[in-house]
Amino acid sequence: MSDPVADPLADPSADSCADPLAPCPESASSGATLGATALVGGDQGAVPALALENSFTRLPGEFYTRLLPTPLADPYLVGASAMAARLIGLDVETLAQPQVLAVFAGNAPLPGGEPHAAVYSGHQFGVWAGQLGDGRAITLGEARHEADRWEIQLKGAGLTPYSRMGDGRAVLRSSIREFLCSEAMAALGVPTTRALCVIGSPAPVVRETVETAAVVTRLAPSFVRFGSFEHWYHRDRPEALALLADHVIAGHYPEIDRGPGRYRALLEAVVLRTARLVAHWQALGFCHGVMNTDNMSILGLTLDYGPFGFMEAFDAGHICNHSDDAGRYAYARQPQVAHWNLYALGQALVPLIGSVEETRAALEPFEGAFEAAMAEHLGRKLGLAAPTGPGDAPLVDGLFALLQQNHADFTLFFRRLCDLKQADPKADGPLRDLFLEPAAFDAWAALYRARLAQDGGEDAGRQARMRAVNPRYVLRNYLAEVAIQHARNQDFSELAKLQKVLERPYDEQPENAAYAAPAPEWAAGLEVSCSS
Ligand code: AMP
Ligand code: MG
Numbered sequence: 433m434s435d436p437v438a439d440p441l442a443d444p445s446a447d448s449c450a451d452p453l454a455p456c457p458e459s460a461s462s463g464a465t466l467g468a469t470a471l472v473g474g475d476q477g478a479v480p481a482l483a484l485e486n487s488f489t490r491l492p493g494e495f496y497t498r499l500l501p502t503p504l505a506d507p508y509l510v511g512a513s514a515m516a517a518r519l520i521g522l523d524v525e526t527l528a529q530p531q532v533l534a535v536f537a538g539n540a541p542l543p544g545g546e547p548h549a550a551v552y553s554g555h556q557f558g559v560w561a562g563q564l565g566d567g568r569a570i571t572l573g574e575a576r577h578e579a580d581r582w583e584i585q586l587k588g589a590g591l592t593p594y595s596r597m598g599d600g601r602a603v604l605r606s607s608i609r610e611f612l613c614s615e616a617m618a619a620l621g622v623p624t625t626r627a628l629c630v631i632g633s634p635a636p637v638v639r640e641t642v643e644t645a646a647v648v649t650r651l652a653p654s655f656v657r658f659g660s661f662e663h664w665y666h667r668d669r670p671e672a673l674a675l676l677a678d679h680v681i682a683g684h685y686p687e688i689d690r691g692p693g694r695y696r697a698l699l700e701a702v703v704l705r706t707a708r709l710v711a712h713w714q715a716l717g718f719c720h721g722v723m724n725t726d727n728m729s730i731l732g733l734t735l736d737y738g739p740f741g742f743m744e745a746f747d748a749g750h751i752c753n754h755s756d757d758a759g760r761y762a763y764a765r766q767p768q769v770a771h772w773n774l775y776a777l778g779q780a781l782v783p784l785i786g787s788v789e790e791t792r793a794a795l796e797p798f799e800g801a802f803e804a805a806m807a808e809h810l811g812r813k814l815g816l817a818a819p820t821g822p823g824d825a826p827l828v829d830g831l832f833a834l835l836q837q838n839h840a841d842f843t844l845f846f847r848r849l850c851d852l853k854q855a856d857p858k859a860d861g862p863l864r865d866l867f868l869e870p871a872a873f874d875a876w877a878a879l880y881r882a883r884l885a886q887d888g889g890e891d892a893g894r895q896a897r898m899r900a901v902n903p904r905y906v907l908r909n910y911l912a913e914v915a916i917q918h919a920r921n922q923d924f925s926e927l928a929k930l931q932k933v934l935e936r937p938y939d940e941q942p943e944n945a946a947y948a949a950p951a952p953e954w955a956a957g958l959e960v961s962c963s964s
Pocket of ligand 1: 597599727
């Protein structure tokens with residue numbers, strides 16, 4: 433594997449994107465019988481709030497393929513997010529109606545929509561992978577609600593010209609994970625694509641074992657990725673690059689001046705958003721798992737939830753993706769990888785920006801922006817009056833060394849730290865219990881108390897501020913697994929319950945304390961991989 437922090441600008445990789453498009457299986461069918469709800473297709477009055485617009489399909493046809501989702505057999509509602517529904521002005525209750533369900537199963541059109549799959553390319557695990565594209569995602573169009581526009585995309589909606597060896601489907605397990613985590617991240621305040629609902633089907637889907645199909649409806653202002661730009665760069669198509677960049681700027685970066693410096697400004701803006709995004713991930717112990725350039729949002733959103741994980745026992749080298757043998761996407765490497773991915777984006781934008789020097793200059797602020805965002809998160813997480821500074825290095829480095837040595841639960845540590853009383857070390861019990869070496873914790877806690885004393889202030893105010901940034905509830909893998917197991921038996925109550933808990937991650941919710949617990953023993957062997 434190549435060095436993940438290698439600078440692609442220094443060594444422009446050979447263009448290996450020769451994959452020809454597979455023939456378009458426009459009329460591909462799962463072969464299974466359609467449920468009665470599919471018959472409702474074409475009912476233009478079914479979801480009147482959602483008359484769609486289309487800005488992406490105003491781009492030339494080579495950017496996408498227009499096609500319909502493959503109908504999903506016997507669809508049933510697995511879960512729905514009221515928070516996401518509100519974004520597009522939809523009443524979540526309506527999702528239970530067969531004609532609405534049919535829309536999000538891919539069995540009925542929405543008025544005005546121009547369903548399509550987009551083409552993109554990308555670097556996977558540091559290696560140029562050539563053309564990829566929406567192999568199983570179909571965007572229906574854009575819903576406008578109040579001042580916002582949301583693309584509505586069905587993931588797992590059947591074959592597209594970009595499916596390569598895939599079957600165009602997603603399984604129930606991975607769809608539930610994406611659904612839960614998208615909405616959990618939003619509730620945590622992390623920029624992310626959203627998930628409106630999951631719709632299941634008895635249709636079999638073959639992975640390591642035979643599972644069943646599901647479609648997750650995702651919402652985002654745009655699903656354009658770094659890889660969307662790399663695609664045209666590696667095909668030596670600067671005019672297509674410019675069209676795409678102008679589309680992104682016009683629709684999503686209104687603050688960028690339309691003058692000749694706009695492409696550099698776009699890169700600078702993406703650099704800043706990405707740096708802040710990854711700092712937020714680090715601050716929450718979130719590991720993405722597959723930070724390939726095709727999974728990096730041009731809007732700085734968390735995108736493409738696969739083998740992600742919230743770190744439990746702290747380990748800087750934690751690898752959440754079982755398929756990531758070399759640990760390229762380990763927790764501590766995420767910032768470097770993000771920077772590497774931005775270099776890949778920068779390289780793709782060189783023809784628009786005009787020079788390698790200017791491109792490098794646009795990429796340069798990454799580290800500073802990441803460090804500043806990290807210092808801000810750490811200052812808040814520790815309840816300090818300001819971001820952590822150079823003088824706090826012993827406190828911060830000491831903390832991470834302590835967490836590492838003791839494999840303390842990351843989320844529980846920061847949450848219990850909120851309870852710390854400055855004048856009462858004897859009350860540290862539950863926090864201290866997270867450490868195998870209590871004396872080492874005591875030494876760090878003394879340092880911490882001395883630092884808090886410098887700021888002055890009362891316990892209560894600091895504790896309240898800390899509880900607003902250190903979540904009690906995150907989507908631990910085992911929690912998702914329990915919800916998935918119930919859903920496989922057609923019991924969706926556990927999923928709905930977990931979803932509700934994760935909607936308020938910073939609230940104490942004493943009645944839901946069980947959801948804050950670290951993984952029980954049975955979950956020790958749980959693994960998540962790229963298979964989805
Ligand atoms: P991912 O690892 O999920 O980001 O996917 C990488 C590429 O593989 C993207 O182009 C996906 O659309 C495609 N892909 C993943 N799974 C499937 C599938 N089951 N069918 C078709 N394409 C897929
Ligand atoms: Mg992807």
